[in-house]
Amino acid sequence: MSSPWGYGGAGGAVENMLRQAQEQQRRLAEFQQQRADLRVTGESPDGLVRVTVDGEMKVGDIELNARAMRLDSYTLAESLQAAIDVAYAAFNERQQELLTEMLGGSELVRRAQEGSLTPEDWFRQFGVDLSDPTRGLRR
Known part of the structure; x- marks a missing residue:
């Protein structure tokens, strides 16, 4: 017996949302690893x-020139x-670049930092309109 929603109806919407959530999770894991x-x-x-700073923002190697x-x-x-200050600044800059790549643009990063990025805006960036209640029900 077939579902009244047909193939790709409500189940398809859920599958689509799960795929998008998995993609976001993958991107976040990739960012964290980088x-x-x-x-x-x-x-x-x-x-x-x-001075070298690692991914945990810990000072690792310290090299002193003999003249020091x-x-x-x-x-x-x-x-x-x-x-150390130069290393931390470089770390923060590189981390910002990675975050911008993950989020898909510097505008989203800026809005996230200032606290004006809504979940709807985030999902819209990836093609999901949360304001449309029938978003996954159409073929």
Whole structure:
């Protein structure tokens, strides 16, 4: 016996929504993996210190040029902090790029950051109109 909705009716709408949710989940997992794999390096303006930040935003490798050993402790600390600041800025910039790729555009990212991105706008970006109650019922 066939469903009164016909093939692709309510069941098709649910299947379509599930596929879209799975695609979003896949994209989010991909973003999270790319973020976890991130490694960025920052260098102090004097070039004496290089610092690498990993995907957990932890400072990993610290490289000191041999000339850095001649610096007083205050100047060395400033160079180290500058390199860390550069690395964190580079990390945030790269993370922003990954987020923009995942969301499908910088406008969505900007709106998400300011809190004006609604779920309807998010889904509309991917071809789903939540305001249409018959969206999956038509053939």
